[in-house]
Amino acid sequence: MLDGKDGKARQKAMELLVRYGEALGAERLVATDNIAGVPGSSNPFLAKYYHQHGGGNHDAIFSLFDLDSDEIVEVPKASAHTCHLQGGYDPDNWQLLGASPEGFKISQESEAYIAGRGVQILKTCTPYLAGNVPKKGDHCAWMESSAVVYCNSVIGARTNTEGRESTSAAMLTGKIPDWGFHLDENRLGSHLIEVDFEIESVMDWGMLGYFCGEVVGEKIPVLNGKFKADLIRHKHFGAAAASSGGVEMYHIAGVTPEAPSVEAAFGGRKPLEVIKYGLAEKRRTYDNLNSRAKDTDVDYVMLGCPHYSLEQIQGAVELLEGKKVNANTQLWVFTSRAVKAVADAQGLSKRLRDSGAVLVTDTCSSIAQAVPPGTKVAALDSAKQTHYLPAIMNIQAWFGTTQDCINAAVTGRWNGVRP
Amino acid sequence: MSVDTAVLKGRKVVGGVVEGEALVTRQTISGWGGINPTLGTITETRHELRGVSFKDKILVFPGAKGSSGWSAMFHMTRLSGTAPKALLFTEMTTKVALGAVVMRVPSMTDFDRNPLDLIETGDWVKVDADRGIVEVRMIAPRSAALRTGS
Numbered sequence: 204m205l206d207g208k209d210g211k212a213r214q215k216a217m218e219l220l221v222r223y224g225e226a227l228g229a230e231r232l233v234a235t236d237n238i239a240g241v242p243g244s245s246n247p248f249l250a251k252y253y254h255q256h257g258g259g260n261h262d263a264i265f266s267l268f269d270l271d272s273d274e275i276v277e278v279p280k281a282s283a284h285t286c287h288l289q290g291g292y293d294p295d296n297w298q299l300l301g302a303s304p305e306g307f308k309i310s311q312e313s314e315a316y317i318a319g320r321g322v323q324i325l326k327t328c329t330p331y332l333a334g335n336v337p338k339k340g341d342h343c344a345w346m347e348s349s350a351v352v353y354c355n356s357v358i359g360a361r362t363n364t365e366g367r368e369s370t371s372a373a374m375l376t377g378k379i380p381d382w383g384f385h386l387d388e389n390r391l392g393s394h395l396i397e398v399d400f401e402i403e404s405v406m407d408w409g410m411l412g413y414f415c416g417e418v419v420g421e422k423i424p425v426l427n428g429k430f431k432a433d434l435i436r437h438k439h440f441g442a443a444a445a446s447s448g449g450v451e452m453y454h455i456a457g458v459t460p461e462a463p464s465v466e467a468a469f470g471g472r473k474p475l476e477v478i479k480y481g482l483a484e485k486r487r488t489y490d491n492l493n494s495r496a497k498d499t500d501v502d503y504v505m506l507g508c509p510h511y512s513l514e515q516i517q518g519a520v521e522l523l524e525g526k527k528v529n530a531n532t533q534l535w536v537f538t539s540r541a542v543k544a545v546a547d548a549q550g551l552s553k554r555l556r557d558s559g560a561v562l563v564t565d566t567c568s569s570i571a572q573a574v575p576p577g578t579k580v581a582a583l584d585s586a587k588q589t590h591y592l593p594a595i596m597n598i599q600a601w602f603g604t605t606q607d608c609i610n611a612a613v614t615g616r617w618n619g620v621r622p
Numbered sequence: 623m624s625v626d627t628a629v630l631k632g633r634k635v636v637g638g639v640v641e642g643e644a645l646v647t648r649q650t651i652s653g654w655g656g657i658n659p660t661l662g663t664i665t666e667t668r669h670e671l672r673g674v675s676f677k678d679k680i681l682v683f684p685g686a687k688g689s690s691g692w693s694a695m696f697h698m699t700r701l702s703g704t705a706p707k708a709l710l711f712t713e714m715t716t717k718v719a720l721g722a723v724v725m726r727v728p729s730m731t732d733f734d735r736n737p738l739d740l741i742e743t744g745d746w747v748k749v750d751a752d753r754g755i756v757e758v759r760m761i762a763p764r765s766a767a768l769r770t771g772s
Contacts, residue, residue, distance in 0.1 A: 226635045226719040227719045252701050268697065346690040346691075351690070364690045367693060368693055368694070368697065368720060368723075368724050369720050421687075421715070446688075449687050569655070594655065594666070594667045595655060
């Protein structure tokens with residue numbers, strides 16, 4: 204491909220991957236047929252910049268930004284299975300989220316462009332809940348830290364935290380540097396986390412994840428204890444660990460696919476450190492997450508980080524049964540288009556609407572930088588969103604159970620209990 | 623008055639030769655949610671460099687953290703003319719490698735000693751990534767052990 208026989212665009216993509224592989228110190232590229240990125244995605248900044256420098260059409264943005272090329276090339280169809288992760292605009296609710304008509308139009312145009320290149324428009328941070336589930340051992344090239352950690356840890360597929368340019372180049376070449384988590388020796392555990400009580404609720408899993416990220420940073424925690432974790436709990440655990448630290452992979456002894464035992468998870472090596480997670484650590488984590496909240500009048504409740512699954516939407520609907528969202532509070536629930544389509548068909552979207560809540564797709568409050576006007580205090584059931592949203596929107600945020608959040612939406616007041 | 627100097631050896635990440643003033647932090651840097659690419663400043667709430675500009679500086683830091691949007695955010699600093707002149711870092715990740723590549727600034731890692739111990743903000747630093755050499759002219763004297771690495 205480097206010689207240009209497969210076309211100019213693939214040549215440029217391969218040139219970028221070679222530069223990137225050399226920067227990493229990788230010895231070779233590896234074949235991949237599962238890519239999750241944001242190819243060709245435009246926004247007012249990029250649209251304006253490339254309008255002034257290089258013509259401004261979608262091939263220009265893909266060539267000059269995604270492929271970091273100095274010349275504009277005609278972009279062909281994807282040659283490996285590729286999906287588009289979350290974006291900034293819900294096609295049905297962009298006005299509710301306060302987006303500008305110009306921004307929405309640019310986003311719609313770039314979506315049509317990239318769909319025309321064979322990219323699946325999943326528009327979610329949870330591709331594994333919307334039709335893209337790799338199998339164990341698959342080499343992938345994924346962006347989105349919460350999806351990366353799920354892919355490596357729960358599925359046992361292999362991906363580094365890729366970026367926009369590397370995923371777009373992989374989309375045209377089916378290659379990615381063979382480095383980091385693609386290699387067996389880099390997938391072994393580093394720190395042993397001993398958990399001596401049962402981790403039950405989604406909130407509990409979020410706090411444990413947040414704790415793990417804080418204590419291991421970029422390393423690989425191995426959890427040992429009695430666990431019953433479903434997909435949803437893994438999703439919240441990994442997202443939290445990837446935001447407080449840089450966790451891209453974890454093991455749970457006897458649960459995750461590359462950890463039949465604690466010893467296997469460490470590959471026979473000794474842990475760098477053994478760390479206990481008990482009630483004191485749990486309380487400290489709760490206090491850290493809630494450190495920026497003090498006012499109990501709640502303006503906004505956000506659920507769906509990472510994007511809610513169908514059963515989580517069902518759960519929220521049931522908690523809201525026979526109740527209404529408070530007149531002073533708004534409740535937005537975020538999910539993917541695929542899950543929303545089923546929620547629509549099952550009548551769940553309507554039941555949310557009847558309670559005064561809104562089901563939103565494609566994005567979240569942090570990505571879209573969108574909260575209801577005048578929001579000073581939010582309530583969240585996601586440790587990851589609690590990590591990001593207060594800093595991005597300069598608001599207070601409470602973290603608690605989904606039940607705590609629904610209660611806040613109904614009463615307008617935070618009543619969560621410290622564990 | 624004599625000026626303290628020191629030389630570090632490391633591995634080229636992105637080639638090129640450049641010199642400029644050092645900006646040093648012991649904290650990793652977030653791209654998405656951590657910088658303003660239009661202004662070239664650090665924005666992360668609890669970062670020790672919050673509000674500080676890295677434009678045209680030799681950025682000396684441990685590496686990248688946070689969202690996978692790291693490379694795209696630093697890519698935009700190049701478009702905005704606010705990128706650092708060079709990157710010297712100690713922890714290799716896919717985020718910082720790709721970011722360095724698309725920023726197209728001389729970058730190095732894998733040093734024979736820790737640049738975070740040796741270089742201070744304000745030092746004059748010459749980066750020759752092609753040869754794998756960093757020369758540091760210190761604004762304030764350091765101990766002999768730091769200069770020689772012994």
